[in-house]
Amino acid sequence: MAYLLLIVEPRGQREARTPDEGRQAYAQMVAFGESLKERGLLTASHSLLPDVHGVRVQQREGKSVLKDGPFAEAKEMVGGFFLLDCTSRDEAIAAAAECPAAAWATVEVRETGPCFVS
Numbered sequence: 608m609a610y611l612l613l614i615v616e617p618r619g620q621r622e623a624r625t626p627d628e629g630r631q632a633y634a635q636m637v638a639f640g641e642s643l644k645e646r647g648l649l650t651a652s653h654s655l656l657p658d659v660h661g662v663r664v665q666q667r668e669g670k671s672v673l674k675d676g677p678f679a680e681a682k683e684m685v686g687g688f689f690l691l692d693c694t695s696r697d698e699a700i701a702a703a704a705e706c707p708a709a710a711w712a713t714v715e716v717r718e719t720g721p722c723f724v725s
Contacts, residue, residue: 608692608693608694608695608699608718609650609690609691609692609718609719610690610693610696610699610702610716610717610718610719611689611691611716611718611719612688612689612690612699612702612703612706612715612716613685613688613714613715613717614685614687614688614689614706614713614714615683615684615685615686615712615713615714615715616683616684616686616708616711617682617683618657618658618677618681618682618683620711620712621657622657632707632708632711636654636687636707638707639689639705639706639707642705643689643691643702648692648693648698649689649690649691649692650690650691650692651688651689651690652687652689652690653687653688654687655684655686655687655688657676657677657684657686658676658678658681658684659676659677660676661675661677661678662674662675683713686708686712687708689702689706690719696716696718699718700716703716
């Protein structure tokens with residue numbers, strides 16, 4: 608089963624780190640990803656730039672409506688993800704508990720599936 612570990616972090620947290628703290632956090636996350644890969648769990652992973660670089664797209668009355676980041680109404684942002692292939696929800700939760708980001712952010716575990724019920 609595919610599970611997505613979403614790294615949900617407070618906005619502005621990255622900017623508050625010193626360059627050395629940022630490099631240390633990144634190194635921890637890379638090592639975590641390598642560990643998942645070695646165990647055959649990792650399908651994909653990426654860090655995301657802060658939401659100041661993002662854009663939200665909606666279709667309204669046949670037209671695209673774009674809203675550039677940062678998204679002021681949001682207190683948190685998705686900072687990255689790990690897509691895992693796990694045998695169970697418990698295995699995905701155990702992997703999330705090992706994630707270094709759990710110390711400074713929230714790791715949300717979501718099972719993938721269809722967006723409709725047949």
